[in-house]
Amino acid sequence: MITRLPFSKYLERIGQPALRNVHGTVTFAPEQLISLTPEASGSDRYRHTVRDVCQVLGDAVGAGKQLRCLGRRWSISPIAATDGWLLDLSDVSTAKWLSREELSPAAAARDEVAYVLVAGGASIRWLNLALHRAGWSLETSGASNGQAVAGAIASGTHGSSYHIGALHDTVAAIHVVVAPAEHWWVEPARAPLVADDFAAGLGAKLVRDDEVFAALQTSLGSLGIVVGVVLTCVPNFWLDLERFSVADGALPGGALPVTELIDRLARWQFDTLVGHPSDRVWHFDAVFNPFSPDSQSYVSAYVVADQPARGTPAEVTGEHRGDEWNPDLLQFVSRAIGGVPGAPALVTRVGLKSEYAKPVSGGPRVWGAWFAQQDLPGGALGASLGVDCTQLPAALLAIFGTVQARATVPCVVATRFVPGSSSLLGMNQFPRTCMIDMDGANVPAMADLIAQCCRRLETDGLPFTMHWGKWIGWLTREHVQAVYGDRVERWRAARARLLPDPAVAQTLSNPVVDGLLR
Numbered sequence: 001m002i003t004r005l006p007f008s009k010y011l012e013r014i015g016q017p018a019l020r021n022v023h024g025t026v027t028f029a030p031e032q033l034i035s036l037t038p039e040a041s042g043s044d045r046y047r048h049t050v051r052d053v054c055q056v057l058g059d060a061v062g063a064g065k066q067l068r069c070l071g072r073r074w075s076i077s078p079i080a081a082t083d084g085w086l087l088d089l090s091d092v093s094t095a096k097w098l099s100r101e102e103l104s105p106a107a108a109a110r111d112e113v114a115y116v117l118v119a120g121g122a123s124i125r126w127l128n129l130a131l132h133r134a135g136w137s138l139e140t141s142g143a144s145n146g147q148a149v150a151g152a153i154a155s156g157t158h159g160s161s162y163h164i165g166a167l168h169d170t171v172a173a174i175h176v177v178v179a180p181a182e183h184w185w186v187e188p189a190r191a192p193l194v195a196d197d198f199a200a201g202l203g204a205k206l207v208r209d210d211e212v213f214a215a216l217q218t219s220l221g222s223l224g225i226v227v228g229v230v231l232t233c234v235p236n237f238w239l240d241l242e243r244f245s246v247a248d249g250a251l252p253g254g255a256l257p258v259t260e261l262i263d264r265l266a267r268w269q270f271d272t273l274v275g276h277p278s279d280r281v282w283h284f285d286a287v288f289n290p291f292s293p294d295s296q297s298y299v300s301a302y303v304v305a306d307q308p309a310r311g312t313p314a315e316v317t318g319e320h321r322g323d324e325w326n327p328d329l330l331q332f333v334s335r336a337i338g339g340v341p342g343a344p345a346l347v348t349r350v351g352l353k354s355e356y357a358k359p360v361s362g363g364p365r366v367w368g369a370w371f372a373q374q375d376l377p378g379g380a381l382g383a384s385l386g387v388d389c390t391q392l393p394a395a396l397l398a399i400f401g402t403v404q405a406r407a408t409v410p411c412v413v414a415t416r417f418v419p420g421s422s423s424l425l426g427m428n429q430f431p432r433t434c435m436i437d438m439d440g441a442n443v444p445a446m447a448d449l450i451a452q453c454c455r456r457l458e459t460d461g462l463p464f465t466m467h468w469g470k471w472i473g474w475l476t477r478e479h480v481q482a483v484y485g486d487r488v489e490r491w492r493a494a495r496a497r498l499l500p501d502p503a504v505a506q507t508l509s510n511p512v513v514d515g516l517l518r
């Protein structure tokens with residue numbers, strides 16, 4: 001059932017003066033909030049959702065309003081913002097395994113994986129709970145779990161599972177409403193997923209097309225309303241977290257200068273750092289104090305444990321791990337100390353130490369227990385810059401130098417590693433991409449610092465992508481064109497095939513997409 005609320009009524013209901021994203025970096029005022037209420041469960045709920053989304057899209061086109069689907073408001077950028085209609089699918093979550101009969105012969109023959117069709121509005125947290133209980137797991141996700149599945153994919157959410165890729169690289173098919181009376185089941189032609197009659201059973205048009213699929217892998221919310229996503233799952237696996245303070249000589253191989261650490265990161269020699277064969281290190285990241293990387297950096301390896309056995313069912317709460325900084329406190333401190341010489345560096349040192357220098361607790365955990373919910377008091381600001389790993393040493397030195405020269409705000413630099421993607425606008429477009437995360441408080445000095453780092457990378461001739469769902473204040477049409485090259489035109493061409501009616505394409509756009517990609 002479709003429920004519509006004028007924005008003023010919605011604000012009354014939530015008791016807030018404005019609608020903000022979770023970090024408070026974006027405030028927006030849609031004209032109307034539209035939510036879907038479940039009338040049934042299981043496959044009927046899924047069908048009703050498709051029907052209702054078609055109707056809402058038709059109404060929006062008829063009324064000349066822009067329509068944006070909301071995930072969980074976790075994007076720091078205004079990628080989910082609109083002053084038109086905002087559609088919330090969070091109450092109509094469903095998930096279903098695709099049976100052998102529903103799969104193509106090639107997909108059905110793959111015993112080592114399973115395929116789950118999950119509603120676009122379902123949260124990663126909800127999915128983790130259900131999958132782990134059934135003995136299955138996502139292969140990767142972001143480091144937290146509060147996003148909606150479709151929201152996470154639309155903006156390119158990634159972790160650091162360097163064998164696998166970003167979440168969009170584990171997608172096997174996408175079911176998307178593209179017109180008031182038309183929805184497509186899209187899968188790559190190179191890897192057909194479902195049996196030939198499956199899509200028709202949903203009333204969908206079966207489209208096997210590598211290019212359209214590659215565009216939808218990072219849709220930026222503008223290629224239709226995603227009602228279902230098929231994710232590839234693997235049997236539950238357990239990971240031990242091993243964390244090393246590099247400057248303290250704690251790595252298995254002993255002391256290592258930071259230049260050598262970065263050199264090995266650039267070459268993906270993670271196994272030589274942590275003393276485990278590469279195929280046992282599922283997720284790897286390195287964190288630096290940019291004010292003094294020689295004296296403070298940490299390496300974390302999530303290593304596959306021998307026990308429990310793969311595929312054993314597990315219960316996860318998906319709750320907060322309790323080891324993150326409090327962004328509200330950080331925001332307060334960042335404001336207070338901005339002008340005090342040496343204070344941003346000191347706060348960064350103390351904060352990093354409190355989070356990373358303590359012993360790692362507990363035994364092995366499944367994916368959804370490690371990468372779990374965070375409390376979201378707001379107040380944080382971050383960007384992810386995707387660079388080609390061959391240029392990682394130069395990029396990190398440029399960023400460290402910029403942070404040290406300005407030194408106006410506490411800031412942490414983290415590196416995560418993602419193989420290249422078929423996704424046209426995924427940030428992991430280099431064969432080996434390092435996502436350099438810059439995180440700090442949501443204060444103007446932090447946005448200014450990120451912008452200065454972007455400027456420096458550009459001046460030094462180091463191309464970089466930016467996470468669409470994080471701070472994107474540096475992005476321009478020219479930058480996007482320069483770094484993605486012909487992929488931009490291919491994304492636009494795929495959009496023209498998905499949404500041939502310009503009225504529908506404009507309905508599904510928003511200022512970010514208009515500004516950067518129109």
Ligand SMILES: Cc1cc2nc3c(=O)[nH]c(=O)nc-3n(C[C@H](O)[C@H](O)[C@H](O)COP(=O)(O)OP(=O)(O)OC[C@H]3O[C@@H](n4cnc5c(N)ncnc54)[C@H](O)[C@@H]3O)c2cc1C
Pocket residue numbers: 022023068069070071072073074075076079080089120121141142143144146147148149150151152153154155156157158159220221222224225226227374376467468469470
């Ligand atoms: C605490 C926190 C931790 C984070 N950690 C990570 C991390 O580890 N790795 C990482 O890569 N990112 C991370 N992010 C960024 C986050 O993953 C992305 O911004 C993600 O897009 C947010 O998902 P969402 O469901 O909240 O989507 P929203 O922010 O609500 O929306 C994102 C986009 O998806 C579109 N969209 C949503 N649903 C649909 C649909 N059904 N159909 C079509 N379009 C849709 C929206 O229109 C919008 O364009 C983090 C963010 C926060 C706040």
